[in-house]
Amino acid sequence: MALPLGLDIALQHLAHRRRQTLVSLLGVSLGVAFFIAIASMMQGFQQDFISRIIDIQPHIIVKDDFRDPPRQPVEVLYGDGALDLRGLKPLDETRGIRGARSMLAVLEEEAGIHVAPTLSGNILLRFGGKDVSANVTGIVPERQRRVSHLEKDLVEGATLDALYTTANGIIIGDGVAKRGGIRMDDLISVVSPTGVVLKMKVVGIFSSGLTLMDNFDTYVLLKKAQVLQGRANVINRINIRLDDVEQAAPLAARIERQFGYRAEPWQEQSRNVLGIFVIQNVIMYSTVSAILIVACFGIFNVISTVVFEKTRDIGILKSMGFRDADIRRIFLMEGLMVGVLGTVIGWALGYGIVEFMGTLRFAMEGFVKAQGFILYRTPRHYLISGGMAILSATLAAWIPARRASRLNPVDIVRGAG
Amino acid sequence: MSAFAIETRKVTRELPGPVPVTLVRDIDFRVAPGEFVAVTGPSGSGKSSLLYLLGLLDRPSAGTVAIQGAETSNLSPDQAAALRLERLGFVFQFHFLLPEFTSQTNVEIPMRRLDRLDDRAIRRRATELLETLELGEHRHKRPDQLSGGQRQRVAIARALANDPPILLADEPTGNLDTHTAQIVFELFRDLAHRQNRSVVVVTHDTHLAELADRRVHLVDGVIVDD
Ligand SMILES: Nc1ncnc2c1ncn2[C@@H]1O[C@H](COP(=O)(O)OP(=O)(O)OP(=O)(O)O)[C@@H](O)[C@H]1O
Numbered sequence A: 001m002a003l004p005l006g007l008d009i010a011l012q013h014l015a016h017r018r019r020q021t022l023v024s025l026l027g028v029s030l031g032v033a034f035f036i037a038i039a040s041m042m043q044g045f046q047q048d049f050i051s052r053i054i055d056i057q058p059h060i061i062v063k064d065d066f067r068d069p070p071r072q073p074v075e076v077l078y079g080d081g082a083l084d085l086r087g088l089k090p091l092d093e094t095r096g097i098r099g100a101r102s103m104l105a106v107l108e109e110e111a112g113i114h115v116a117p118t119l120s121g122n123i124l125l126r127f128g129g130k131d132v133s134a135n136v137t138g139i140v141p142e143r144q145r146r147v148s149h150l151e152k153d154l155v156e157g158a159t160l161d162a163l164y165t166t167a168n169g170i171i172i173g174d175g176v177a178k179r180g181g182i183r184m185d186d187l188i189s190v191v192s193p194t195g196v197v198l199k200m201k202v203v204g205i206f207s208s209g210l211t212l213m214d215n216f217d218t219y220v221l222l223k224k225a226q227v228l229q230g231r232a233n234v235i236n237r238i239n240i241r242l243d244d245v246e247q248a249a250p251l252a253a254r255i256e257r258q259f260g261y262r263a264e265p266w267q268e269q270s271r272n273v274l275g276i277f278v279i280q281n282v283i284m285y286s287t288v289s290a291i292l293i294v295a296c297f298g299i300f301n302v303i304s305t306v307v308f309e310k311t312r313d314i315g316i317l318k319s320m321g322f323r324d325a326d327i328r329r330i331f332l333m334e335g336l337m338v339g340v341l342g343t344v345i346g347w348a349l350g351y352g353i354v355e356f357m358g359t360l361r362f363a364m365e366g367f368v369k370a371q372g373f374i375l376y377r378t379p380r381h382y383l384i385s386g387g388m389a390i391l392s393a394t395l396a397a398w399i400p401a402r403r404a405s406r407l408n409p410v411d412i413v414r415g416a417g
Numbered sequence B: 001m002s003a004f005a006i007e008t009r010k011v012t013r014e015l016p017g018p019v020p021v022t023l024v025r026d027i028d029f030r031v032a033p034g035e036f037v038a039v040t041g042p043s044g045s046g047k048s049s050l051l052y053l054l055g056l057l058d059r060p061s062a063g064t065v066a067i068q069g070a071e072t073s074n075l076s077p078d079q080a081a082a083l084r085l086e087r088l089g090f091v092f093q094f095h096f097l098l099p100e101f102t103s104q105t106n107v108e109i110p111m112r113r114l115d116r117l118d119d120r121a122i123r124r125r126a127t128e129l130l131e132t133l134e135l136g137e138h139r140h141k142r143p144d145q146l147s148g149g150q151r152q153r154v155a156i157a158r159a160l161a162n163d164p165p166i167l168l169a170d171e172p173t174g175n176l177d178t179h180t181a182q183i184v185f186e187l188f189r190d191l192a193h194r195q196n197r198s199v200v201v202v203t204h205d206t207h208l209a210e211l212a213d214r215r216v217h218l219v220d221g222v223i224v225d226d
């Protein structure tokens, strides 16, 4: 007599309503399986994206602007009053990070921090009668290679040092190359917004996997960028890479406090995408919850039916000396059994789907390039989906179970006898 | 402590409502250990209602019910259930066996709920009870594979499972032919006289009631003859 009595009775009830029970079981299993498959796919993609960002992009970018622009002298003097200023001439100042040299020196003092100054701007690449707009970043190769992945992402050309060895060298993204029909060693005209035109030679092509970078970014020596922009000795960005990426946000805040310039940690640079991830997760949880809710209606339905059909048995059990709690437990156990069994089947199914998706190969290009699904496997997905399924199955059983426990045996035996 | 297995004092049960219904009124009723009592009366006279009160399935509106000398009106529902499990056995007109289980399992259920014997002892006792009631070869049949009389005997075996000192039966022979009914009643008499149980049986068959030690006649919820 291995089974406890309540479990024995509960099993008989479910066996009696076999088809309905199977349908509910299927609902729970599908909910759990979908959760595991979707979560693994989405989180795989998200984590891959984040690790690529952390790998490729600087962890902090210090920019040549301020989070709160400095107040104008008239504002300080007159507060909110409306003023009519005549004969005002805006100062034609050269923007950029002032005191960059000392800032770099200070930051370099600290352990685990690598810094690289850059100057970014826009250019037009002219090649074979075709104009392609792009971002240009002036870099110092020996510093840049320590803060970004650029050198490792080169698919043509060997190192960033090619910028030194070739006069007027430029490195472009493979997307830029494609758009402009440009190939390695081509001579192209680079036109800057200030009107400077330089003939430059392609000494490298990179492919980072981040679509936006590959399609728009180009790199030249810092000095050349300063020439193109007509801003000698100016830098407008300091890129920082940390040995410990967790420190990005606190360090960025500290830099802002210390130097006043806006310092964006990687989370802020990718704010848009990270925001989309949050929405994706909300959609995923809603979808799976909807499936589980439907499954729970099934469970509610089966157990309500059983309670209705087994009213007589409930009456006799109570007259025999079963307590309300014993009766409630029987029906709760039925919900729990569907929940647990559904979870186990769902786990197996989910595992199967994930492994199947892992074998699929196809090219996709969104935020990132990939060959097939990027899957993230973690016991957490199994725990969350199982927890949700078992909890909701038990809740679904609660209502009919409570009704069963409250049935009055006198009404039942009188009614049937 | 009272020597009676069941003792009621001025038990009245009213169903509340716009027009209150009185099921039984001012019942003073005693059953001694080893006594076999038949409750008779016309349909609607309150026989079943009285039995539910004696069995603690229902609570009186006024008056008291004592089981083996212990007052029951202050018992919680769970305590009343525990008392039913241990000391009271019910048999109804319809057998009320659990249809999914075999005779053997049906008889084991109250013992498994009480959980006082180990599994082996429970199985052995269920088998013995069924054999005593000449159901040995029907132990592994489900209720739908048994005849009406056999089912009722399984129900009696189940009522006896926890060896209760009190057995309450509500028209247990209502669906049985006269011969089988006679056998069942003789069984009740043996249970009272040989095993010293108190047996209260509701019936409207006056002929069968003759087999009892005592007859209580109810009319309109009141005992008119004892
Ligand atoms: N829920 C109820 N509402 C109203 N009246 C009820 C209710 N239950 C029982 N009664 C009435 O109480 C009276 C006693 O019923 P009870 O079942 O005790 O009679 P009985 O003697 O067992 O009858 P029978 O021989 O037909 O089984 C009956 O008149 C019945 O109609």
Ligand SMILES: [Mg+2]
Pocket: B047, B048, B049, B170
């Ligand atoms: Mg009756």
